[in-house]
Amino acid sequence: MSHSEETRQQLDPVRPGEQWFCYWKTSASLWEARIQEFAPHEIIFIPLYWGFHAESDGSWDFGKYLAERDLGRLIQVLTQHGRKYCWLLPLTPAPFLPNGGVPINAARIMSISKPGMHLACLDQDNVLHKMYSFFEPKVFQNFAGFVAAFGNLLSQTKARAPVWGAEFSYKEEGKTVSFLHDQSLAFEQGFSRYLKKNQPPSEELSNSQAEMTLKSAFEKDLASLLSTMAQDALAPFWAGSKEIVIFGSGPKDTIQRAIASGKSQVDYFKDLFDCYVHHRWFSTCLLTSKEKKQLLKRCLEEHFDNAEIEHRFHYLAEAAEPGAEFRPFALMDLFDQSHPEIFQQNGLKEFLGQHYRWMYYQHDKLDFTPEWIDSSHQRIKFFHSVSMDRTLFAQALKLFMMGQTIIIDRSELADDLDKRLQIFFLENNLKIQSVNFMTSIQLCELGEGRLILFEGQKLKSQGDPLKFWDQLFRFFKLTHPVVQSDSEIFSLWRIRATSPHELNYLDVRRVNLYNPTSYKKAVHVHTQKKFAFMKVIDPLHATAKTTPEGVEIELLPNGKLALDFGHYEERR
Amino acid sequence: MNGLTLIYHFQSSQNQDQEFRPASYRVIYFFNDEGFVEQATLVELLKAFPEAGADGMTFLNLDDLKAFALRVGQELQSPQVKLISVQDYNIGLDGAKDLTSYRELFSKYGEALMSETVVKKKGLLGKIFS
Numbered sequence: 001m002s003h004s005e006e007t008r009q010q011l012d013p014v015r016p017g018e019q020w021f022c023y024w025k026t027s028a029s030l031w032e033a034r035i036q037e038f039a040p041h042e043i044i045f046i047p048l049y050w051g052f053h054a055e056s057d058g059s060w061d062f063g064k065y066l067a068e069r070d071l072g073r074l075i076q077v078l079t080q081h082g083r084k085y086c087w088l089l090p091l092t093p094a095p096f097l098p099n100g101g102v103p104i105n106a107a108r109i110m111s112i113s114k115p116g117m118h119l120a121c122l123d124q125d126n127v128l129h130k131m132y133s134f135f136e137p138k139v140f141q142n143f144a145g146f147v148a149a150f151g152n153l154l155s156q157t158k159a160r161a162p163v164w165g166a167e168f169s170y171k172e173e174g175k176t177v178s179f180l181h182d183q184s185l186a187f188e189q190g191f192s193r194y195l196k197k198n199q200p201p202s203e204e205l206s207n208s209q210a211e212m213t214l215k216s217a218f219e220k221d222l223a224s225l226l227s228t229m230a231q232d233a234l235a236p237f238w239a240g241s242k243e244i245v246i247f248g249s250g251p252k253d254t255i256q257r258a259i260a261s262g263k264s265q266v267d268y269f270k271d272l273f274d275c276y277v278h279h280r281w282f283s284t285c286l287l288t289s290k291e292k293k294q295l296l297k298r299c300l301e302e303h304f305d306n307a308e309i310e311h312r313f314h315y316l317a318e319a320a321e322p323g324a325e326f327r328p329f330a331l332m333d334l335f336d337q338s339h340p341e342i343f344q345q346n347g348l349k350e351f352l353g354q355h356y357r358w359m360y361y362q363h364d365k366l367d368f369t370p371e372w373i374d375s376s377h378q379r380i381k382f383f384h385s386v387s388m389d390r391t392l393f394a395q396a397l398k399l400f401m402m403g404q405t406i407i408i409d410r411s412e413l414a415d416d417l418d419k420r421l422q423i424f425f426l427e428n429n430l431k432i433q434s435v436n437f438m439t440s441i442q443l444c445e446l447g448e449g450r451l452i453l454f455e456g457q458k459l460k461s462q463g464d465p466l467k468f469w470d471q472l473f474r475f476f477k478l479t480h481p482v483v484q485s486d487s488e489i490f491s492l493w494r495i496r497a498t499s500p501h502e503l504n505y506l507d508v509r510r511v512n513l514y515n516p517t518s519y520k521k522a523v524h525v526h527t528q529k530k531f532a533f534m535k536v537i538d539p540l541h542a543t544a545k546t547t548p549e550g551v552e553i554e555l556l557p558n559g560k561l562a563l564d565f566g567h568y569e570e571r572r
Numbered sequence: 573m574n575g576l577t578l579i580y581h582f583q584s585s586q587n588q589d590q591e592f593r594p595a596s597y598r599v600i601y602f603f604n605d606e607g608f609v610e611q612a613t614l615v616e617l618l619k620a621f622p623e624a625g626a627d628g629m630t631f632l633n634l635d636d637l638k639a640f641a642l643r644v645g646q647e648l649q650s651p652q653v654k655l656i657s658v659q660d661y662n663i664g665l666d667g668a669k670d671l672t673s674y675r676e677l678f679s680k681y682g683e684a685l686m687s688e689t690v691v692k693k694k695g696l697l698g699k700i701f702s
Contacts, residue, residue: 110666115600116581116658118665126671252601252608255579258674260605 013124016096016285017292017300019309020088023074024049028067032077042306044078044085047094047166050146054103060149071150075159087163089147089234091226091241092179093131094168095121095249096285100131100179106138109186113251116183121249122257124288131179133186135222143226147233154237162239165227169243170250171271176243176280177250180223194218242312245282247271248291257291265516265558268296269490276303276328276492278362281312294558295516298540302512302562303328303492320374326494326510331478332360332380337387340364346409346456347465348382354466355473355482358492368395373402380405380476384456385413393417397424403448405476409456421453437471438462479530481550481565483511485523489555490514498566505566508534512562513542515555523553527565534564575652576604577678578641579661583630597637599629600658602644609644617643638685645687656682 014026014034021044026034038044053060053069063070078085093100099107111119111131119131133139154163168179195214231238247268248257256263268291275282284292284300292300308328332352334343340362343349352360361379381404383396400406413421425432428446435441439458444451452472459465483491491513498505509531515521527533527550536544541559544551551563579601586593602609618624621640624631631637638655645653656664656678664677 110662115598116662117579117600118662120665120668120674122671122674128665128668128670128674130665254674255601255603256607258671259603259607261607264607 016124016283017287018045018283018285018304019043019306020045020047020283020285021085022047022049022096022285023071024052024068026068028070028073031074032081035077035081035083038083039306040083042084043310044083045088045309046074046085047088047096048090048150049094049097049101050090050143050150051097051099051101051103051107053146053149054105054142056105058145060146062149062153071153072157075157075161078161079159085161086239087161087237088166088244089150089163089230090168091165091223091230092168093119093134094166095129095131095170095179095246096123096283098127098129100129102132102134102139103142106136106142107132108136108138109133109184111179111182112184112187114177114181114183115251117251119179119251121246121254121286123286126288133182133184134180134226135182135184135186135190137190140226144229144233147230151233151235151237154234161237163230163234163237164239165230165241167223167241167243168249169245170253171245171247171274172250172252174274176245176278178219178223178243179249180219182219190222191215191218194221243280245271245275245280246286247282247284248286262291265294265296266488269299269514269516272296272299272304273358273490273492277358277360279312281309295514295560298560299490299492299512299514303494320377322495322497322507324497324499326496329493329495329509330359330361330379331356331480332382333376334360334362334382335366335392336362336364336384337392338364339384339386342384342386342409343382346384346411346459347469351466351469351473357483358490359480366392366395368398373399377402377404380407382407382409384409385411385417388413388417390417390420393420397421397451400449400451401428401446403446405450405452407452407454407472410453411455411457438465438468479528479567481509481511481528481531482526483513483523484526485513486521488515488517489521489523490516491523502566505532505568507567509565509567510537510562511565512560513553513555514560515542515557518557520557521555521559523555524550525553525563525565526550531565531567534566537562537564575650575654576602576609576641576645576648577654577656577682578602578637578644579656579658580637581658594632596625596630596632597634598631599637599640602641604648604650609648613647614644617647642685642687645685651687653685653687654678654682655685 014022015037016022019038019042021035023031023046035044053062055061055065061069062072090101093102093111100111109132111133113119121129121131123129169176170179199214227241248263253263272282334348336342381396381399383406385408396406396408425444430444430446433443435443439455439462442453459468485491491511494510496508498508502508511525513523533546533551539561541556542553542561544553544561544563553561578599581598581600583596583598599614602614614629618629618640620643621636623636624640631640641653641655645651660681661677664681668674668677
């Protein structure tokens with residue numbers, strides 16, 4: 001690819017990244033040429049700008065009045081060129097669309113964020129898009145009309161491309177906030193109506209906590225209503241909903257991106273790696289070419305390419321064993337049941353942050369499918385009893401029976417689950433070892449499976465929970481190179497099977513190291529006498545030298561490199 | 573954008589959980605052209621304002637908020653601190669269409685406070701170095 005072509009692609013609002021094609025941003029006469037710019041094997045994601053199709057009389061135009069609205073023709077072009085594609089239907093305000101995607105006649109009340117500020121986002125052309133409340137009844141009516149009309153259009157074509165519901169969100173102060181979240185008058189009025197329906201008039205809201213819980217339930221109900229409505233109208237094509245974090249779209253981001261210094265690469269790396277750990281999909285569609293430069297661009301290309309996108313949207317199943325190609329590698333799975341703070345409270349997140357940064361995945365629910373169970377077999381699973389229901393508890397125990405290592409913080413284990421656990425021990429004739437180290441620990445083994453239960457709450461009163469985790473992780477005997485680096489150095493591990501000429505190794509692990517700061521940084525990779533350093537790949541402003549303990553790396557500002565290690569541990 | 577900008581939220585008095593909560597002014601964002609003021613710096617400087625609520629930097633009156641803003645200005649050697657209420661921010665945002673007009677919001681709206689200490693210091697330094 002020539003330099004000029006590369007630069008043009010970066011600045012291209014029609015293809016802003018992550019294989020998106022924004023059809024409304026270019027002339028329909030150029031669609032064919034623009035689609036051919038995608039690599040033939042890439043799935044094309046087409047976000048729907050639903051407000052763009054609205055006519056003033058309440059009807060929906062799919063090409064009768066404006067060629068750029070002709071989705072039938074777009075389907076024809078895609079089919080003609082044999083392209084794989086899917087639609088992204090916004091189920092929340094979309095920060096990259098004017099009015100958040102809402103038709104002009106329904107854009108009445110602006111969305112308000114938690115601190116009381118109107119929500120607005122700067123796109124890559126520096127245009128300010130204001131978000132309008134989805135709690136406005138007119139938006140709901142319009143959305144219903146659009147999905148019905150779009151469903152009709154799809155059913156008239158022979159194409160069978162899936163439609164994904166997209167729930168857009170932003171990152172702020174380490175939290176992920178949905179663009180549906182709103183504190184505007186439209187929300188408050190909707191909430192009053194909701195209360196009248198759902199709260200008996202005799203029962204007054206007793207406290208602010210109860211009010212917050214109900215407001216959250218109201219928001220979830222609307223999200224579910226929009227999703228169900230879309231699913232019903234688009235039934236044969238509906239693939240499910242995906243949360244998509246839009247980088248640079250939060251209220252703080254908008255200010256930061258407007259001031260002279262802009263949002264730093266380090267901050268974008270933090271957002272990106274947080275999404276990686278939480279297994280969330282993201283979009284860089286708002287970022288300007290200046291923002292999506294240097295290391296960020298390289299990291300996106302190296303780790304979040306077509307194969308990764310297809311994995312996340314379930315177009316590719318992950319094999320149980322590593323294949324010939326590198327794939328993301330993690331050692332642990334954390335299940336937080338939508339309470340992301342719980343592993344912070346028992347000190348696990350802090351420990352992982354120090355010793356296994358970005359080597360774990362945090363999930364809000366367990367995807368108990370045979371494919372996922374097989375592909376995640378080697379990862380240690382951490383559960384917390386907060387909000388744990390019978391199904392999740394039973395699934396965790398099943399994973400243990402399948403030979404996996406399961407750790408449960410039982411601090412708030414419900415009585416019925418506790419009883420169930422005792423029955424489980426009895427039924428399977430399991431020997432329980434009880435240990436007291438900083439807290440009470442129960443351990444049992446069955447074949448290769450290990451089940452460890454502990455009282456996480458007691459760790460708080462014992463001073464340093466890190467000691468507990470340190471001891472527990474020694475017990476797991478994890479074999480993996482240890483990376484010692486500054487907190488602003490970002491690393492991602494991948495794994496692949498050995499090729500025929502590497503028979504001496506069990507597998508090959510690659511670490512990519514990135515220094516998005518403007519300082520020189522040193523990194524040490526300790527091979528633990530289980531890994532042999534193989535080679536350096538694509539160093540950029542970086543050097544590496546071997547030492548008896550491993551590899552010492554020097555990363556200059558905006559430096560990066562990758563290192564391959566052969567794993568030669570004896571099989572047990 | 574000259575100097576520091578503070579965006580604050582005014583919350584009127586209310587009865588919450590059978591408790592009276594007086595009106596308050598809460599710091600939302602504090603930044604200048606180089607970025608956001610670090611939370612640790614704000615928390616440290618807040619120690620000199622015992623009347624400020626520990627839960628999210630709230631002040632019971634605007635004068636206290638202004639005094640705090642000026643103290644941060646002094647610490648960061650910024651002669652001017654601009655205070656913009658969320659309401660003003662929202663009005664400004666309504667009229668903004670792009671990056672340029674959005675940036676103008678921060679100069680058009682709000683109240684500019686001048687830190688005399690910093691101005692004097694700067695003046696003195698200016699005399700020395702000119």
